[in-house]
Amino acid sequence: EDQVTQSPEALRLQEGESSSLNCSYTVSGLRGLFWYRQDPGKGPEFLFTLYSAGEEKEKERLKATLTKKESFLHITAPKPEDSATYLCAVVDSGNTPLVFGKGTRLSVIA
Amino acid sequence: EAQVTQNPRYLITVTGKKLTVTCSQNMNHEYMSWYRQDPGLGLRQIYYSMNVEVTDKGDVPEGYKVSRKEKRNFPLILESPSPNQTSLYFCASRLLGHTEAFFGQGTRLTVV
Numbered sequence: 001e002d003q004v005t006q007s008p009e010a011l012r013l014q015e016g017e018s019s020s021l022n023c024s025y026t027v028s029g030l031r032g033l034f035w036y037r038q039d040p041g042k043g044p045e046f047l048f049t050l051y052s053a054g055e056e057k058e059k060e061r062l063k064a065t066l067t068k069k070e071s072f073l074h075i076t077a078p079k080p081e082d083s084a085t086y087l088c089a090v091v092d093s094g095n096t097p098l099v100f101g102k103g104t105r106l107s108v109i110a
Numbered sequence: 111e112a113q114v115t116q117n118p119r120y121l122i123t124v125t126g127k128k129l130t131v132t133c134s135q136n137m138n139h140e141y142m143s144w145y146r147q148d149p150g151l152g153l154r155q156i157y158y159s160m161n162v163e164v165t166d167k168g169d170v171p172e173g174y175k176v177s178r179k180e181k182r183n184f185p186l187i188l189e190s191p192s193p194n195q196t197s198l199y200f201c202a203s204r205l206l207g208h209t210e211a212f213f214g215q216g217t218r219l220t221v222v
Contacts, residue, residue: 032208043114043200043213044153051208087153091208097143097168098202098211102152 003027006088006101013108016077021104023088024070033071034098035064036087044087047073078108112137116201116214123191123221131186131217133201140206142184143168144176146197147216153200159184160206191221 003026013019025033032051036044048057050066057064061082063074073086085105089098114135123129135142143158145168155168159178173195175187184203188195198218204211 032210034210041198041216041218043202043216046210046212049208049210089211097155097158100145100153102150 004088004090004099004101006086006104008104009102010105011107013075013078013106015079015108015110018074018076018078020075021073021086021106022070023073023101025088025090026069027090027092027099029092030090032091033066034089034091035062035071035073036089038085038087038103040085047086075106078106080108080110082106083108112212114201114203114212114214116199116217119215119217121217121219123219125192125221126190129188129191129219131188131199131201131219133184133186133214134182135184135201135203135212136182137203137212138181139203139212140181141211142178142201142203143211144174144184144186145200145202146170146195147200148197156186156199191219193221195219196221 005024007022035047038044048064053068055066061076065072085103087103089100117132140161144156145153147153154170156174157176159165201214202211
């Protein structure tokens with residue numbers, strides 16, 4: 001059974017204090033790993049897709065990386081508007097459903 | 111604008127009164143799914159559909175029904191809602207294969 005574990009569950013940062021969120025996974029054959037941002041009471045918003053180990057994607061202050069066992073979402077010099085829950089999801093070979101981790105709740109304090 | 115639209119956004123109902131939450135997408139996606147999100151449990155898949163007339167159970171299907179008569183629509187039906195179905199529900203769609211999913215705005219359901 002595919003498993004996705006995100007850590008930490010919650011993270012509190014000062015504005016400008018860079019950090020990383022972790023997503024570790026166990027799948028029979030990873031075909032895609034996705035990062036989403038979710039604001040309270042709203043639907044998840046797509047950020048990145050990573051397909052193979054060594055791949056990196058960047059968007060503003062966010063950078064996602066992928067290894068064979070885990071992915072990191074690096075947040076550089078975060079701002080209060082980066083506060084949200086960040087979700088990781090994986091899909092394995094075949095047209096199987098996305099499997100989500102429970103998320104990391106990020107708070108950035110001014 | 112490409113989007114997934116759910117209705118209603120908020121719903122309060124009583125135990126046992128049948129209800130339907132609608133979901134529609136305008137991206138011609140084959141794959142549609144329903145999730146529920148509860149504190150501490152994350153997003154859990156209820157049902158999914160890979161095409162018209164093809165549906166399958168997710169992780170938590172008990173007490174729910176779905177149908178996929180048209181490609182764009184994927185309604186979620188609660189025949190006899192119970193308080194443990196109080197939750198935040200999301201519909202999502204994507205292309206078949208290994209692509210990202212697009213989510214609706216959510217439906218907050220309260221069953222009293």
